[in-house]
Amino acid sequence: MRWRDRDGVEPAAIAALVPLEGKRVLDVGCGTGRLTSFAAARAASLYAFDPDPESIAEAQTTLPRDLRGRVRFAVHAAEALDVPRRRFDIALCGWSL
Amino acid sequence: MNALRRIHAALVPGGLVVDTQPVSARPPVCRDGRRLGTLDMREWIGTVDAVDALVAQTIDEGLYEIERELQLVVTDTYDNGAELVEHVSGWKGTRISHALAARVAGAAPPVTLDQAVRLRLLRAIEPLGR
Numbered sequence: 011m012r013w014r015d016r017d018g019v020e021p022a023a024i025a026a027l028v029p030l031e032g033k034r035v036l037d038v039g040c041g042t043g044r045l046t047s048f049a050a051a052r053a054a055s056l057y058a059f060d061p062d063p064e065s066i067a068e069a070q071t072t073l074p075r076d077l078r079g080r081v082r083f084a085v086h087a088a089e090a091l092d093v094p095r096r097r098f099d100i101a102l103c104g105w106s107l
Numbered sequence: 108m109n110a111l112r113r114i115h116a117a118l119v120p121g122g123l124v125v126d127t128q129p130v131s132a133r134p135p136v137c138r139d140g141r142r143l144g145t146l147d148m149r150e151w152i153g154t155v156d157a158v159d160a161l162v163a164q165t166i167d168e169g170l171y172e173i174e175r176e177l178q179l180v181v182t183d184t185y186d187n188g189a190e191l192v193e194h195v196s197g198w199k200g201t202r203i204s205h206a207l208a209a210r211v212a213g214a215a216p217p218v219t220l221d222q223a224v225r226l227r228l229l230r231a232i233e234p235l236g237r
Binding site for chain 2: 011012014020027037087089091099102103104107
């Protein structure tokens with residue numbers, strides 16, 4: 011079993027610098043959802059994407075049920091991001107650029 | 108196309124990119140606070156340098172400005188040393204020596220990996236002339 015950042019150092023630092031509450035957030039290269047639950051619990055909406063379909067499937071599975079209505083998942087690379095202009099307030103790039 | 112240009116187009120003016128990257132060339136693997144050895148992530152640092160070049164390019168283009176930069180230490184904990192070895196062996200640009208792999212696999216759990224992580228905030232700005 012692996013606990014990544016069990017103390018939540020990274021999300022705590024992000025939350026201290028960037029209030030996500032009520033924001034429209036991009037989760038760029040979300041992987042298996044390392045920051046997805048953290049962001050979804052605060053943001054108004056979240057668009058989470060990653061080029062690896064297996065990672066997206068895991069991110070969907072691990073997202074708490076009560077947050078699922080706020081998150082839209084997609085499978086594509088950041089270079090293929092195709093969303094309306096000026097739609098998001100914050101882009102989270104957690105180990106993904 | 109540089110992904111940061113795509114992201115810039117998706118952000119409202121003044122929007123933020125929160126960029127985190129592991130930046131240690133030699134992150135330590137520890138057991139009970141004692142260092143068992145370090146991973147070799149020098150090749151990965153080349154990837155970070157390439158990302159930094161892309162970021163610098165978009166700053167030069169007037170798309171972003173760096174608002175804040177700081178470093179954290181993020182610790183991953185494994186209840187099985189062999190799992191740590193297997194996991195990091197799949198990481199891009201990362202090597203673990205045979206000697207360290209054997210030490211880690213044989214260590215009593217838990218074992219930890221401490222990574223220096225750079226957190227950077229980029230503010231999306233409107234390029235002049237648009």
